[in-house]
Amino acid sequence: MNEAKLKFYKSLGLKLTPQRLAILEYLENNRSHPSAEDIYNALKPHFPSMSFATVYNTLEVLVEKGLVKEINIESNKKRFDAFTHPHHHFFCKGCKKIIDIENNQNITIPKELKDYELTEFQVIFYGFCPECKNKRGKR
């Protein structure tokens, strides 16, 4: 991670512990939208003493600071995304893969939300990726 980024993180009041940096870096280099467990498993070899609590604590802080987004698509499992520009997602119902969709979508703000405060929206596409589509065969 470069100097500028380090400074930026410090400016948010974050202590830059090795574990925290590793989690951030892992997320930034990884567009697979990993779960807390994925992150834990990936980093465990490098930080044998690291605990789940640290992963969860760190993710919570990163989400608070807006550096990471929480994705709730897969049932009962949070997944995390360090790509924070507005974008959409495709969820494969077979292998649970999530891919980023960067198309612009022309969303109409519903009149029902007139008196609401709207902070963001996203489109989620569901279906089967090419591999899973083939595995299930024709129907």
Next chain:
Amino acid sequence: MNEAKLKFYKSLGLKLTPQRLAILEYLENNRSHPSAEDIYNALKPHFPSMSFATVYNTLEVLVEKGLVKEINIESNKKRFDAFTHPHHHFFCKGCKKIIDIENNQNITIPKELKDYELTEFQVIFYGFCPECKNKRGKR
């Protein structure tokens, strides 16, 4: 529940136990997108012996048969919706309320999904409902 509906449910090969009927009816008369626990709590007074397993089993069957949809918006909690026509949702980050959005949205199918099987999509709007908006005050 009327005759025609009962016949329809039977035609799907579903045994119509009192618990199952109560769950279905509760969902059909309720657009709050309840969780399994909400359903359990609502029906407990009428079926003191009913267990969580029954609620979960029933919901699973109803989802399989396409009578109910599972909604994964709130982190780590499944919610259920008997309104199965395609529609969108608003999620209040304050009180966790989910409301239906029935606007048509002109979604562009992304070219990234060319070789994918697309089964459905939905737009999720996030923000604060009028009550929660006021509670948090201006910022």
Next chain:
DNA sequence: CTAATTGCAAAAATTTTGCAGGACT
């Protein structure tokens, strides 16, 4: 009558919490 469904209790999966010791600034 038979297979499907229920209820119970235990287990699984994921996330949260309290606290003591340790590390970052």
Next chain:
DNA sequence: AGTCCTGCAAAATTTTTGCAATTAG
């Protein structure tokens, strides 16, 4: 040095499972 962070273990939350007893068709 002081505060924030880590690691551990226990708890909390939600969902799933195994199995014996019951019930709908």
